[in-house]
Amino acid sequence: MTSISAATGPRLRLWREASDTHIRSRFGGYYYLLAWAMLWLTSRNPGQNLWLWSGGVLLLLGFFILRSSERPTEQLPAEQLQRWLDQRWVLILLQSLAWGLMLAGIQLHPGVIVSHLVVMLCVVVFGTALAFTYPMRMPSCALAILLTYLPSTAVKIHLGIGDIGESVALVIYLSYLGLFLYRWHREYHISLDRELRLLRQGEQLDRLSRTDALTGLSNRYQFNALLPNWLASARRQNSMLALVLLDIDFFKKINDQFGHRAGDLYLQAFAERMRQLFRRDSDILLRLGGEEFAVLMPDTSLEQAMLLAERFRAELTEHPLNIPGQNPAQYPPLTCSLGVGTFQPLCDDSAEAFYTRVDNALYRAKAGGRNRLELA
Structure with missing residues (x-):
């Protein structure tokens, strides 16, 4: 349109x-x-x-x-x-x-x-x-x-x-x-x-339907529309496409202990930190739902995506999120687990297969102790 x-x-x-x-x-x-x-x-x-x-x-x-x-x-x-x-x-x-x-x-x-x-x-x-x-x-x-x-x-x-x-x-x-x-x-x-x-x-x-109302990032609907198109483009042009999946560790405890308002503030601050770290024009930042986020990175190798993702994880650990209008000592620091992968034409025959492979890496990071990064 x-x-x-x-x-x-x-x-x-x-x-x-x-x-x-x-x-x-x-x-x-x-x-x-x-x-x-x-x-x-x-x-x-x-x-x-x-x-x-x-x-x-x-x-x-x-x-x-x-x-x-x-x-x-x-x-x-x-x-x-x-x-x-x-x-x-x-x-x-x-x-x-x-x-x-x-x-x-x-x-x-x-x-x-x-x-x-x-x-x-x-x-x-x-x-x-x-x-x-x-x-x-x-x-x-x-x-x-x-x-x-x-x-x-x-x-x-x-x-x-x-x-x-x-x-x-x-x-x-x-x-x-x-x-x-x-x-x-x-x-x-x-x-x-x-x-x-x-x-x-x-x-x-149309813009509202593709945007997460809480964080202002693109939403799951936009992700489901973009991923197949980017995969088709990468396959056609023989180019690279990286995907980073991020999941906030133990986020349910925030909602249970401090209420959903505190959880919303954390999610907004997390999205703002993503904008600060993943600030290349080509990066597409998304909230997939709940505490799960994603970054689509066209023309990006696995090594580049891994460095950026690891930098984000380390920054989040060393410099906890600042919740506007709240005492930083009131809330516990947040960490996140990450799964990182690049599109592999030989094993990713669909967008769902690519996403599942990176999602499995994210679950390995969570199962391995959280606050860590796993490669798909």
Whole structure:
């Protein structure tokens, strides 16, 4: 799922606008060509002025090819999406101007006799289509409507075609179209805001489902999802993958003697100590449940993992956990047992097999006296 952080939110808005602009305009070129053909075939002498009609077809065909030549992709950075949108709007405005001038031109041409009703229908229909299709940018869309609407309307008024009531109706409809453009613009952005809000909520829920609420580390669900993927990647790339399992020694006594609140404080302090010691960017720290923790270490050899794990164990022994707001002498010092192993393709045929092998090493450390490390 696409991240909706503060940095990527504006970029996602650009992507939605670019995608909607492309999708909504895919078939527009067909309708311009169809309307021009209808004007041509319904004119009084379709066989005359072929250069004018065919020239219009070629011009509209050129716009159609330009509109279909490039489509945005979700991977484009914000600058390229903005550039694509700006170029697409220049194309929309140029086509609107060309269409308006073409409709005005056939009314002014002395050798072309077309139905005034059909011309006005083309003006109204394409103006409405622009308002409905491109409400995401209201000023640009309003300009495109005026470029479509005004040339032939001005010619109509100049030549005195139709009665005054028809001209008034066209002006009133243009005002009505402006009001609807404003409404569709608001509805588009309200819908977009709602979609982004839902995506953010979904992202937050997904993050919460993969995070241990007490310690802030990744949880067992995340571990079960990551381990098979990392194993597959290590097998495919012939790379190393180490796993460290940690279990706090005699943790049940803490809960029994001092209560679960003290146990929670210990777990939080233990997780913070893990962050201090396993602080490489590639290390993935997890709480698997209860007092059991894990560290996934991609591109790490057994010797490297063992050194880091042993350093953590020794630091925990030499420098006991500091429980915030509590007297250090009130609680006994904690130690932990560790199992360390690396992925072995010949014996680990699954994520479960790899985990079981390292888990067995952890149990050997506990059975051997605790506060020690065993290699798998």
